[in-house]
Amino acid sequence: MLHLESPYCDTKMYGRAIASTNKILRPKLFNLTRAETSILPSFLNARNVSQNLPRLPVPALKQTLDKFLLTAKPHLSDKEFASTTELIKKFSDENGIGAKLQKYLVEKAKSTENWLSEWWLHSAYLDFRYPVIIHSSPALVYPIENFKTEHERLVYSARLILAVMEYKLLIDNDKIPTDMMGKDPLDMNQYKQVIGTCRIPGLKRDKLEYYPTSKHVVVMHNNHFFKVHLFGDNNQLISENQLLQQLHDIMEQSVATAPPIGILTSDSRDNWGKAYQQLIKDPENEASAKEIQKSLFLVCLDGPMSPLPNENRKTIAGRQLLHGGGSKQNGGNRWYDKTIQFIIGQDGLVGLNYEHSPSEGQPVAVISDYIYESIKKESGKGKPDVPYNKIPERLPFNVNDEIQKAILVASKNVDEQADGLDLFCLHFDSFGKDFIKSQKLSPDSFIQIALQYAFYRVHKTPGAHYESAATRKYAHGRTETIRSCSIESIDFAKTMLDNTKSNADKVTALRKAIDGHKKYTVEAMNGFGVDRHLLGLKLAAMELGEKIPEIYSDPGYVRSAHMRISTSQVATKCDGFMCFGPLVPDGYACCYNPRPKDINFGISAFTAHPDTSAVKFKDALVNSLNDMHDILAKTQKSKM
Known part of the structure; x- marks a missing residue:
């Protein structure tokens, strides 16, 4: 049996279908009749299903929407957040469109091995032009x-x-x-x-x-x-x-x-x-x-x-x-x-x-x-x-x-x-996952929070942040999105940039941010993230001939799904690394391979956008990783 050191270390799925809502990449997800979308591709039929794995669950509607609101909050003013909250309340009313779409997904899940897999293959890839x-x-x-x-x-x-x-x-x-x-x-x-x-x-x-x-x-x-x-x-x-x-x-x-x-x-x-x-x-x-x-x-x-x-x-x-x-x-x-x-x-x-x-x-x-x-x-x-x-x-x-x-x-x-691709491949050799583990922290969550901190120190604004989580514990499982930008990650970035805060304050904020990310990661790997469920509800509306619900054009959804940081951990034992392009025009891509004593990063941006630079982001990331190392080392030393 091979136990993956990082079970969510698969490559970035890009969230193409999710991003289509805010028309960053293309104006339409796809334009198919219900009959066309109900045909299972021969490629999926050919799969070996002998493992008898459980089916991908459909999360409870309230569970997903409550989680969504928390991930949208960093991107909204108080007034906007109140408006989004009211819209979500209306969507989730037991007699509303949300309940109807949720029922459709639940029924679809009963009749298919994986309610998402065919939709995902089409919307994220084969319809992508x-x-x-x-x-x-x-x-x-x-x-x-x-x-x-x-x-x-x-x-x-x-x-x-x-x-x-x-x-x-x-x-x-x-x-x-x-x-x-x-x-x-x-x-x-x-x-x-x-x-x-x-x-x-x-x-x-x-x-x-x-x-x-x-x-x-x-x-x-x-x-x-x-x-x-x-x-x-x-x-x-x-x-x-x-x-x-x-x-x-x-x-x-x-x-x-x-x-x-x-x-x-x-x-x-x-x-x-x-x-x-x-x-x-x-x-x-x-x-x-x-x-x-x-x-x-x-x-x-x-x-x-x-x-x-x-x-x-x-x-x-x-x-x-x-x-x-x-x-x-x-x-x-x-x-x-x-x-x-x-x-x-x-x-x-x-x-x-x-x-x-x-x-x-x-x-x-x-x-x-x-x-x-x-x-x-x-x-x-x-x-x-x-x-x-x-x-x-x-x-x-x-x-x-x-x-x-x-x-x-x-x-x-x-x-x-x-x-048009601005690429920088970084060999970070100040420390690797051995040091992070010595602090009893998750290496992946540590790096994700470093990426959040790096983005905030460059742009002084929260950056919606995609990390892929493997859902392969389910039959035909692919990925779910880990929304790494959180209330806790932004609080940590602000705390690190505040000279009045002590190292102890900074370490406390760091551990809260890492704990929050780790919790979301576990939920996502178990099929209880936000993005795939929201995608399924949207596609259900399209199949039923319903108007796309208003939540998909609301600032809370549009901004939190505009993934300015698109990331994935792909672990190899050899000195390798993966790289790819950003998801959105004003974003970054960052794939990384954490090894015991070093970390390889592939960082990219688009040259056409004046606000992004792979080298500037690389510099901010190196400084952020070293800052995080130093506050942990200093705090640990002060306790000795």
């Missing part, structure tokens, strides 16, 4: 390598591919340990879905296709695609030496750069959906696209990345894995619809980019730790060859005028996306 890069797909940066030769890089690549396949065989044979949250087993289906799944673009809604029995990967180099068979004539995995020969062959066949077909996958889903329809009109193109979609995963062999001024290597790696530096660097050597694409740069920048629809970050992180250890131990070295007579198959694409125009549009757009 922004580009997946930056806005949805995270990057996981692995420890940076030092490839002295091209051969060394290809050896690393071969070992990575075989390590992934070894883990997949463990998954397929149900030999991986079950993740646990305390005594509760967690849903393991996401492990089965990260390898072999692909997102397929649509004109209004995308879909997912799952190929668990596929036996090939696709390797990209200089924008060329190659299908590589991984199993020999006797259905055994090929050896490291045999795979290495395939990779050398690919490099020899792809010296010249091909048209960047893959860059189309980086564009908005509407643009890509239209281009895809044009692309597959050509039978050869359709066949090549299908082989990419059916592959287990992608391996992108990239050229070096050009650094920006004063940029550390971790930050260069973050840009490389998030967007490839745009069309002028490695941005075309991708197929962003594939759930996992491993990226192996000539300059030693390695890791992965993953399409978020099928899975949270923790299964991806667990697989990554397995890969890293396997490569380090050279576990595949020396294994004998198997009967095998395959060669890499080039997957050709024919580019007509329409596709060329789409490539030019996508290239312009990906460059704007890449140039």
Whole structure:
């Protein structure tokens, strides 16, 4: 049994569906008939449900609304709060619309294994029409390598591919340990879905296709695609030496750069959906696209990345894995619809980019730790060859005028996306989770309150704050939002910035803020947060043809759901970290990996907004963490 050190350490779910209410990202959640939304996607039907986990609960309406008011209060004046309170009272009246929508959810929960899962897959992902890069797909940066030769890089690549396949065989044979949250087993289906799944673009809604029995990967180099068979004539995995020969062959066949077909996958889903329809009109193109979609995963062999001024290597790696530096660097050597694409740069920048629809970050992180250890131990070295007579198959694409125009549009757009992301990847080495635990505090809650403090010291206003909590103790569970901005977190920030307060006052405020966050975290992991229930009530209104209730346009909801700080803990044992883009134009994203003696952070903002800066937020975060360490250390010393 694997007991996750931090059961809520999954990647950020972004709260796309929630944020749609205040029209930050898009004007409409989706526009479907009730009949259309009642069809369970084939992807969900394919899941393994043998664990017999409990169903996701529907919280009591009053419980959710009371909690919502507490989370909205920091963002409202006294007059506004009174108005929001009155509106909530009206909504929750036993004869009001809230009661009707709540009844609908309760009935839905009785007839489905998870009342939210289908809605969530659609509203948070498959209906989302922004580009997946930056806005949805995270990057996981692995420890940076030092490839002295091209051969060394290809050896690393071969070992990575075989390590992934070894883990997949463990998954397929149900030999991986079950993740646990305390005594509760967690849903393991996401492990089965990260390898072999692909997102397929649509004109209004995308879909997912799952190929668990596929036996090939696709390797990209200089924008060329190659299908590589991984199993020999006797259905055994090929050896490291045999795979290495395939990779050398690919490099020899792809010296010249091909048209960047893959860059189309980086564009908005509407643009890509239209281009895809044009692309597959050509039978050869359709066949090549299908082989990419059916592959287990992608391996992108990239050229070096050009650094920006004063940029550390971790930050260069973050840009490389998030967007490839745009069309002028490695941005075309991708197929962003594939759930996992491993990226192996000539300059030693390695890791992965993953399409978020099928899975949270923790299964991806667990697989990554397995890969890293396997490569380090050279576990595949020396294994004998198997009967095998395959060669890499080039997957050709024919580019007509329409596709060329789409490539030019996508290239312009990906460059704007890449140039518009302000990224800073921080290795914080003053202390790690060992110190925090020595103070009998939750490392995750400590870091979350540090992020709150950092935002307040920069902006002097409360920042609505998203952290994802795993709800995998339930069948098909995904996430719930931890609303980290609280009355207690703002009180702590104000106390820290008040020179008249003693260290004891500051420590008291810190512990209250951490306790409040920890309490909300436990409730969220058990399915009793605010945001998923409110989303369900809104979607119920849409399915029933009801007017969207007024609470969703009230300042209390709009401001508390405008997540200016979007965060997640994704824990890896290796020296890695995840990064992604902000949820809102005037916000920050921050993913972190707390290790015993240090913490890795991936911090981002958008360059277009004058109020945000990744470097300024990084500086404030470093100062906040050190301030919190110092008041604890000083208070502890004074008691000795």
